[in-house]
Amino acid sequence: MPPEPAAAAPGPAVPDRGQADACPGALRLHRADDGALARVRVPGGLLTGGQLRVLATAAEELGDGELETTSRGNLQLRGLGSDAGLELGTRLRAAGLLPSDAHERVRNIVASPLAGLDGRGHADVQAWVRELDRRLCASDWAVGLSGKFLFALDDGRGDVAALDADVTLIARPAGAALLRLGRAATARPVPAGAAVDAALAAARDFLAALRATGTAAWHLREAPDLLDPGPLPLPAFDDPYPRPGALPGGLCVGLRFGRAPADRWRLLADAAPDGLRLTPWRGAVLPAAAGEWLPRLAAAGFRTEPGTAWDGATACTGTPGCARSLADVRADARAALDAAGRPGLPVHWSGCARRCGHPGGDWVDVLATGQGYRVTRGAASVEVTTHEMAEAVAEARRTT
Template identity: 45%
Template sequence: MDRVVLSLANPPSVHAGSDRCPGVIAVHRAEDGGLARIRVPGGTLPSAALLAIAGWARELGNGRLELTGRANLQLRGLAPGAELVLTERLREHGLLPSTAHDRARNVLASPLSGRDGLGALDVRPLVAELDRRLCASPELADLPGRFLFAFDDGRGDVAGQRADVAVLALPDQRVALLLAGQDTRLRLPVADAVTGVLVAASAFLRRRPDVGVWRVAELPGGPSPLVDDVRAELGGIIGVEVSVPERDPIGPVGRIEQSDGRVALAASVPLGELTPARCQVLATVAAREVVLTPWRGVVLPDLEPPALAAAKRRLTAAGLVLDGCSPAVGVSACTGRPGCAKALADVRADASVAAGRAAGTATGALDMPALPVHWSGCERRCGRPIGDVVDVVAEGDGYRVERAGRLVYAGSDLNAVRSAAASARTER
């Protein structure tokens, strides 16, 4: 039997202690109150549920509802004990099928899968199957909160997110198994895709030396032993290695034609902030559901073409961005002050002009989609997208702008900081 060997040039160091990534059962106590993270497998959420969650954010917290880089939602400013109320409401709406698996349900999927005809496979049924089987396995409740699954329908949009366990659909009704963002060369029939993913996740739990190992990339022997475990249970064939696509820098934005004659609208959400007004507009415009994306955006699928013009007006009036070349697209920020005690600056306020939020909409235009820009309140760079990113990092007396480890600018002049970041993101 051929043996596939995967290696990581610089495997990350093991962490001290278990992963404390927040959920809704165990929240993180930040400077501005409790932070609860709601997992939305595959990003698909009924529009009525989005509206309900926005209302709970106002009632139970400080009103802030944020999109994360894993297409999940988080609420901030929760009072002590508010998570108990939130948990019960999520359970009533079917959004928390298992309290034990609250933090384990990190699942990305191609947001337009099965709608625009571009993928090799509609992965939505696979996401539903994974979530059901994951929640039925007591063992997998022990997965760390940062462990990530992904289902790429073949277009290459989420395969580059470096998920711990992922599948990339191939044209021959098979899928490529990816571990820690690398192609294992193991090919499985579509019918075995979810089983293969679950076997790999179980093998990760068995093979990690202690709770300080949170990701597949951190395993001492790398991902290769997990491939052996999957092959031992399912067989599969070893194929020619495929090139795993790089992370899509901005995701879908604008109008997308669906194969059924209907239309989807993809909107970028500046700084990932879903205000109550934005949630109201999204729920009103949506046909039935919204699809959250890992680029801190939202897709509204299944719209009828005659309703498109009014939908665009309402979305742009709410500050959502429908132009992929807008300077607002791809700008993100960590929590910053005052919500985080470690932050050195109010990075969201400082980034808001670059994201177009201050004026309600972005101004100007770029010649082409640009690199993401991430504003960080400290060197931890929480929430930073993977891949080629322009970093704006707060220091004691200003900011440092970097790209690919190269210093672009350092100083306290905010206009100069924004200008340097804007120039760096369009360099080719």
């Protein structure tokens, strides 16, 4: 079970990993209450319009007609038939979305989605993404990584560095970088031109240390003493992740709980002639998209304005898709968010104690109990009915 919100730092004990890693992929489908689920890795969130159209059509013809993003900027298809895997794999290979069957679950890479658009940052992290993905898929040892292991490539602004990935590269001036391992408070210096080398070496060293010590862990944060974190302090960052609306060099839109029908995804492909970048915050950056698209995207149901209660709001699947869930958390959360006008701390609704997809840092935990919800911020919790939940969440999210 993920840690409670108050437990920001990992404990000394390594979690029991006696069971095999069951993280779904595009070929290893997960059986859910609403059918099979496929998770398609999209390194760096980088998709061409053609690839997005292929996925949208696959969702319509093989699944429930919708696509949803994940907290790692990947895409999921739900409601698939039990025999859909072979056909889905064929379509993904043809679209360039499955370069290696053996490595498809380990291609977990997030990257700064505004890199190169707004004049900030110190590196072309899209180039890092492509090199890291290519070399991962060419490395026999990399198939030993968990499907949950995450690389973050930050252009120096601190957006994806805040996600506490297993291996984080933070670009610095003059082509240099910092390498952060797990949730370490310090980092290793990386010389110019060696960023991807350093990231791959860290992942390989982690696997070697697991074998040498007999440690069972999926993440570096679960075994922080296995590798030397390095001597340098992390730089200070502000709050730079993209909000919905017009941006320098393009547009950003949000998706409510990351989910939308196939026709809306095709509309995004039409609006983004240079492709798009899925974000870990259930949104999409559309480089080179014209501002005239914003009203049309808003009319289609995308979030196109910042400063609403939907900012920083996430939820697990809930019922009817998950048998473990004690409530239809997305319906309850949607009603609560539509009733509140102000943004605040990140908030996550969970249907069970696993809290799938919860954010890091300081966040409000809204957990279904079967009789209502438990709303928790830090050490303070309150039990409420579903009717009372919206007000309790709005109070817990207040930052002043």
